[in-house]
Amino acid sequence: MERLYLDHAATTPVAPEVVAAMLPYLTSAFGNPSSAHSFGREAREAVERARRQVAASLGAEPAEIVFTSGGTEADVLALRGAAYACRRRGNHIITTAVEHHAVLDTCLALDTEGFDVTVLPVDERGKVRLEDVAAAIRNTTILISVMHANNEVGTVQPIRAICEVAHRHGVLVHTDAVQSFGKIPVSVADLGVDLLSLSGHKIYGPKGVGALYVRAGTPLEPLFHGGGQERGLRPGTENVAGIVGLGRAAALVKEKLAEETRCLRALREYLKKELVARLPDVRFNGDQEDCLPGLLHFSIPGVDGPTLLKMLDGEGIAVSGGAACTTGETKPSYVLLALGLAEDYTRCPVRVTLGRSTTVAAVERFVAVLDGAVRRLRGE
Ligand code: PMP
Numbered sequence: 001m002e003r004l005y006l007d008h009a010a011t012t013p014v015a016p017e018v019v020a021a022m023l024p025y026l027t028s029a030f031g032n033p034s035s036a037h038s039f040g041r042e043a044r045e046a047v048e049r050a051r052r053q054v055a056a057s058l059g060a061e062p063a064e065i066v067f068t069s070g071g072t073e074a075d076v077l078a079l080r081g082a083a084y085a086c087r088r089r090g091n092h093i094i095t096t097a098v099e100h101h102a103v104l105d106t107c108l109a110l111d112t113e114g115f116d117v118t119v120l121p122v123d124e125r126g127k128v129r130l131e132d133v134a135a136a137i138r139n140t141t142i143l144i145s146v147m148h149a150n151n152e153v154g155t156v157q158p159i160r161a162i163c164e165v166a167h168r169h170g171v172l173v174h175t176d177a178v179q180s181f182g183k184i185p186v187s188v189a190d191l192g193v194d195l196l197s198l199s200g201h202k203i204y205g206p207k208g209v210g211a212l213y214v215r216a217g218t219p220l221e222p223l224f225h226g227g228g229q230e231r232g233l234r235p236g237t238e239n240v241a242g243i244v245g246l247g248r249a250a251a252l253v254k255e256k257l258a259e260e261t262r263c264l265r266a267l268r269e270y271l272k273k274e275l276v277a278r279l280p281d282v283r284f285n286g287d288q289e290d291c292l293p294g295l296l297h298f299s300i301p302g303v304d305g306p307t308l309l310k311m312l313d314g315e316g317i318a319v320s321g322g323a324a325c326t327t328g329e330t331k332p333s334y335v336l337l338a339l340g341l342a343e344d345y346t347r348c349p350v351r352v353t354l355g356r357s358t359t360v361a362a363v364e365r366f367v368a369v370l371d372g373a374v375r376r377l378r379g380e
Contacts, residue, residue, distance in 0.1 A: 003316040004362055008202075008355035009151055009179060009295055010320055014245065015204040015356075021248035022206065025241040033238055034227060043240050050247025054211050057250040058196070059187040066212045066230045067243050071178035071199030074212040075102035075145075077223055077234065078174040078195040082143050083110055085219035086172070090140030096120045096128045096147070097338035098155075100176055103145050116140070125287035126155035126339050134165050143172045148191070149180035152335040152351060153286025154295035156180065163192035172218060178202055178210075182253040183292050184261060194218045200242065204356065205249030209242035260356065264294035267354050271296055271363045278371040285336060285349060294354035299341075303377050305348035311373040317366055320351040 005013075014022075025046055031039025033047050048062070055062040068074045083093060095107050097119050104119075111117040118136045122128050128146055137144075144166050149156045159175050166173045174195035177186050182203035188196055196213040200206050214220055214233070226235030275282045275298065285297045300308070305321050312319060336349060352366065 001316045003318065004365060005318050006352045006354060006358065006362070006366060007318045007320050008358075009154075009292075009351065009353035011201045011207065012204045012355060013357075014206055015249060015252060017252060018205055018245045018248045022241040022245040025244050030240075033240060034229065043238075046244050047238055047240060050243045050250075053247035053251045054198075057186075057254045058181075058198075058213055059189050060213050061216065063231075064188075064213055064216055066214055066233045067238060067246070068210045068212055068234055069208055069239070070201070070210040071100075071176065071197050072102040072210075073234075074178075074197035074199070074210045075100065075174075075176055076106050077212050077220070078197060078214075079103065079106045079110065079143070079145060080223055081220040081233070082172055082174065082195060082218070083115055084221040086142035087115075090138075090142045091115045092118065092138050092141040094118045094120060094133065094136050094141060094144040094171075096122055096157075098122050098126055098150055098152070098335045099145065099147050100151055100178070103147070103176055107145070122155075122338050124340050125290075126150055126153050126285075126335070127287060127290070128157055128162070130158060130161050130165060133162050137166070137169050137171060139169075141169065141171045143174060145174040145176070147176040147179070148186065148196075149177070149184070149292050150286065150335065151179045152333060153297045153339070154179075154292035155287040156184065156290040156292065159191045159193060167192070179292060179295075182249075182257070183264070183294060185257065188213055188215065195220075200246040200249060203249045203253055206242045206245040209239050209246045211246065256356075261293045264354055264358075267358060267360070267363055268294060268296055270360065271352065271354070271367065274363065274367040275370075278367060279374060285339065285341065292353075294358075295351065296353075297349060297351045299349045300374055301348070303348050303374055305350065307377060308348070308350065308370075308373055311376070312369060315369045315373075317369055319366075320353070321349065 029042045031043040033044040051062045051065045107117045120132050163173045172194045175193045176197045178199045181198040194215045199210040222233045229235050283299045
């Protein structure tokens, strides 16, 4: 049975071009970038090339890119780093109820360390309201962290408008762009953010590498100390092959973005149409306009989500239960609860995320198998 992978928001396969770019840095060009000899120089040049590639894909300066071990570390460095650096100015941080755990749990931890965290609600589509952001700002507010696109329902937030409000009050803005980068245009100038997180393994790059964009002049304290790598903000010998892979993957994003976005949007619309035709009571969650092009999150009333996912897995189809990034899919999703959806909806969501290799035939197979499984579960 040929397996069908429709969980690209969880992770993606590494693109062949990326594997080819990485390979020499695991074998012949294995030097430590901090060494002065030719092996070191070769590795250092590769890291700096990758920095230029990542910067170019965001419209940033290379000096504004700090490589990390992934999206989680980039989020934590942004939040803790900015919070500690601004602590003399104030202790108030604003975030939203639908952030990834890397942000939410870090905020909760900071709250126990003397910072004061406001968690804003979202509307029924998962969007934060600008008036809520404006009303939450105090003269002690130092940082606002709102994700660019939600990993569960795909809703895209009005980051530019949030930055305009925040900057009027001298408040820094961080956005987690782990899900949006590579799927919709992400330009730090257009968004206006001070800090932005991204991750390699969501963009056909390797796992265990990511980056934090730090606008020039943004106050940030390192979380740990060691050698002076990454301008002292993230010391430790760099994951050279991973960074090279991230750089190549980011360059591919720049090349392919417009065409890929168009294809994914068309496939998503087709998937929606097919689902409605077979399962008229299907409910789509999240904003259907401002959304990621390849993500569709839906609920089928009365159907037990974990059982459905097991049946799909048994047919070789990999999708997510929607409550991404938690194990044991039985808990209602905090994201759907924040959207104000009733518990029976939150218990049975399915998140399908299409990718570079997804075809029309794949969408049709998914819908046919899903339809069969739902009918069996409903005893039809
Ligand atoms: N933020 C978001 C929105 C994510 O979807 C993820 C990955 N699930 C992360 C952060 C964490 O990234 P990483 O897996 O690279 O640590």
